[in-house]
Amino acid sequence: MAGYATYDYDVLVIGAGGAGLRAAIEAAGAGVTVGLICKSLLGKAHTVMAEGGMAAAMANNDDRDSWKVHFADTMRGGQYVNNWRMAELHAKEAPDRVRELEGWGAVFDRTPDGRINQRNFGGHRYPRLAHVGDRTGLELIRTLQDHTIYLGVTVHMEHTVIELLVDANGVSGALAYDRERGRFHLFTAKAIVLATGGVGRAFKITSNSWEGTGDGHALAYRLGAELIDMEFIQFHPTGMVWPPSVKGILVTEGVRGEGGVLKNSQGRRFMFDDIPDNYKPQTASDPEEGWRYTQGDKSARRPPELLTRDHVARCINREVKAGRGSPHGGVFLDIAWIREKLGNSEEHIKRKLPSMYHQFKELADLDITKEPMEVGPTTHYIMGGIRVDGDSQMSTIPGLFAAGECASGINGANRLGGNSLSDLIVFGKRAGEYASQYARSRKPVQVDPAQVEAIMKGSLEPFERGTAGENPYKVQEDLQETMQANVGIVRLEDEMQTALTALDGYWERASRVGTLGHREYHAGWHTALDLRNLLAVSEAITRSAIERKESRGGHFREDYQEKVEAFGSVNVMVKRAADGSMQVTRIPIPPMPDALKQIIEEQKS
Numbered sequence: 001m002a003g004y005a006t007y008d009y010d011v012l013v014i015g016a017g018g019a020g021l022r023a024a025i026e027a028a029g030a031g032v033t034v035g036l037i038c039k040s041l042l043g044k045a046h047t048v049m050a051e052g053g054m055a056a057a058m059a060n061n062d063d064r065d066s067w068k069v070h071f072a073d074t075m076r077g078g079q080y081v082n083n084w085r086m087a088e089l090h091a092k093e094a095p096d097r098v099r100e101l102e103g104w105g106a107v108f109d110r111t112p113d114g115r116i117n118q119r120n121f122g123g124h125r126y127p128r129l130a131h132v133g134d135r136t137g138l139e140l141i142r143t144l145q146d147h148t149i150y151l152g153v154t155v156h157m158e159h160t161v162i163e164l165l166v167d168a169n170g171v172s173g174a175l176a177y178d179r180e181r182g183r184f185h186l187f188t189a190k191a192i193v194l195a196t197g198g199v200g201r202a203f204k205i206t207s208n209s210w211e212g213t214g215d216g217h218a219l220a221y222r223l224g225a226e227l228i229d230m231e232f233i234q235f236h237p238t239g240m241v242w243p244p245s246v247k248g249i250l251v252t253e254g255v256r257g258e259g260g261v262l263k264n265s266q267g268r269r270f271m272f273d274d275i276p277d278n279y280k281p282q283t284a285s286d287p288e289e290g291w292r293y294t295q296g297d298k299s300a301r302r303p304p305e306l307l308t309r310d311h312v313a314r315c316i317n318r319e320v321k322a323g324r325g326s327p328h329g330g331v332f333l334d335i336a337w338i339r340e341k342l343g344n345s346e347e348h349i350k351r352k353l354p355s356m357y358h359q360f361k362e363l364a365d366l367d368i369t370k371e372p373m374e375v376g377p378t379t380h381y382i383m384g385g386i387r388v389d390g391d392s393q394m395s396t397i398p399g400l401f402a403a404g405e406c407a408s409g410i411n412g413a414n415r416l417g418g419n420s421l422s423d424l425i426v427f428g429k430r431a432g433e434y435a436s437q438y439a440r441s442r443k444p445v446q447v448d449p450a451q452v453e454a455i456m457k458g459s460l461e462p463f464e465r466g467t468a469g470e471n472p473y474k475v476q477e478d479l480q481e482t483m484q485a486n487v488g489i490v491r492l493e494d495e496m497q498t499a500l501t502a503l504d505g506y507w508e509r510a511s512r513v514g515t516l517g518h519r520e521y522h523a524g525w526h527t528a529l530d531l532r533n534l535l536a537v538s539e540a541i542t543r544s545a546i547e548r549k550e551s552r553g554g555h556f557r558e559d560y561q562e563k564v565e566a567f568g569s570v571n572v573m574v575k576r577a578a579d580g581s582m583q584v585t586r587i588p589i590p591p592m593p594d595a596l597k598q599i600i601e602e603q604k605s
Helices: 018-029 067-077 084-103 136-150 215-223 277-282 287-294 309-321 336-340 345-352 354-364 419-441 449-468 472-486 493-510 523-547 565-569 594-602
Strands: 004-014 034-037 154-156 159-167 170-178 184-194 233-240 261-263 331-334 373-382 385-387 400-402 570-576 582-588
Touching (some): 004 215, 004 419, 018 034, 084 136, 159 215, 184 419, 215 523, 233 354, 345 354
Parallel strands (some): 184 400
Antiparallel strands (some): 261 331
16 A cells, blocks of 8 residues: 655644635644645635625624624524524624734725725625625635735645544544645644535536535544534525536626616516515615615615525526526626616726626626626535534534534525625634644544555545446536436425435445546546545435425425424434434524524514
8 A cells, every 4th residue: 555644733724715724824823733735726715706795794884784783684694593603703703804804915995985895795784795896705815825824834735635534532634635646645633624615516507616525514424523504505696607618607796786687588677576575674666776775875775686695596597497588598687787877887897897897708708888697596605514613613523623614503594695705714713713722732643544544545446446437527427417406496305305316326336436547637536536525415415405394595495385483493414323324313503692682683674
C-alpha cells in the first residue's frame, strides 16, 4: 500500500468558502495552529456565486430596521422550524461582522452620505443587504482570503477529504488526497470544522459549482453525526434556462430587488395572482406601489417578486406547467422595462448589475438593458445539514464543528436571500472560536494506522476494476435525473418511493465503478469517490421528504398541500444506524423563550 504525508494541527478547517475562511481566521487569531483544506484553488469557493449581498440589520437605508425585525423575518421565512437561538444570534451579530469585513478592507457600495448601502431582497421587510454591486460573494472571499494568508494559516489547495477519523475522545483527523497527483495525506487534529457547502450536484439542474457534492454532510453522517431538515431544498426561482450549456447558472435576486419583474408568455405579472395570506399585509397591491418600494419609498410595500424563494419558484413552475412559459421552459425576468421610469436606465442597470449584464451578454448574447431574460428554478441551497449547538456550532460528535451551508438550524424550512453570506461570517467565527477552545482542552489525538490503510485501499478499488466496472459518470447522471424528476420542487409519495428504489440500485452500481489509468488529475476517479457522498445526501433528502407529510417552506407535497401543526414543532433527523442503514426520526424543537415569541408577534402586522 502507498504511503502518505502527515500533518498535525490543533484545528483543521475543511472548506475554504466564507464559513471556512472565517473559522480559520478566528482560530488562528486565538493562537492555535490551523490547517485549511480546500477542494479547489483558494478563492474559487462557491461563495463567490452569492451575488446580491449579505443581510444585516444596520438600518443604513431604513431606520425602522433592527435585529428584532431581522429575527422575525428569518423565523417567518423558515416557517418557525428554525433553531431560534441561531436565528437570534445571527440577527444580533451580523452587523458587527459586516463592519469587521469593512475594517479588513472590503469595499461596499455607499449611500450618498457615505454609509454602507443596503438593497431590498426577498422576504426581508426593509432594505437590508450590504452589497458590492452584484459581486458581493467575490468581495467577501477576497477580503477573508487576504486576512487568512496574513495570519499565516497553512492552506492545502486542491485536496479532497475521503474520511474523518475518531479516537476514544472524539475526532482525531482526516484522510485526504490531492487532486493533482492523487497522493494520500493524513491530517491529525484536535478539532475539525466542516465548512464544505451544499449538495446541488445531486440534482440535474443546479446553480452549484462542481464542488457541491455533499462532502461535509456525508463525512459527518458516516461518523455518526445527526443531520436535520434534509427535506428542505431551496430551488432558487431564477436560474438561466438558455442556452443549454448554462442552464441553472444563478441570476441574482438583486435583479428583482432593483425593480425587475416576472412575466409569463402572455405578458402578465403572474406573481400578483398568488400572495400568501401571511405576507399580504406587507406586499404591494399594485405594480406602481411595488416600483416605489424598490426605489426606497418607505411608505410602499414590497412587490410580490420579492416574496420568499420557495413561493416564487413554485409560482414559476405553475406557469410553465400551465403552458404559459417562455420558449425554453422558463418565464421572463424583465429589468429593461424600467426605461419607462428612468431616463438613464441602461447606465443604471449596468452600474447596479454589472455581472448580470456581462453574464447574459457573454453566455446568451442578450442585452438585459434592452430585453427580458429567460429564467427558471434551479437547485440552489439546502437548508438541512449537520445538527449543531446554536452557540458553539459543535455537532453531536465531540470536537466536530460545522458552519455555513453544511450546518443546519438557522434557516428552518426556507432561507431568506442574503442570509447565507451573513450566516457564513457569523457562525464561521463562532465555529472557529469554539473549536480553538476545544482544541486547547484536548489530549493528544490517536490515529489507527490500520484504519488509514483500509480507507486508502477502498479508495483505490475503482482502478482494480478498470473497464469491467460501471462508468462513474453514468451513475452520477442517472442519480441526478432521478432526484430532479422525483424529489424536486413538487413531491409525491409514490415518486419519492420510486427514487428510493432507484437509489438502492445506484448504491450497488457505485460499489462496482471502475476507472483506468493513473491517479494524476483523474476526474473519473474523483467522481467515483464523490458518489458515496452524493448518494448519502440523496437518500437523506428523500427519506426525510417522505417522513414530512405536509408542505412547508422549500418542501412542497402535492399529496399533502397544507401545513400540519404536529410537524411545526419537530425537525426530521437522520442518523446512521449500527447496521449501516439510515434511521429517520422526528425530534422536538426546544421551546422558544417568551421574549422572542413576543418579538415575532409584534412583527406580524
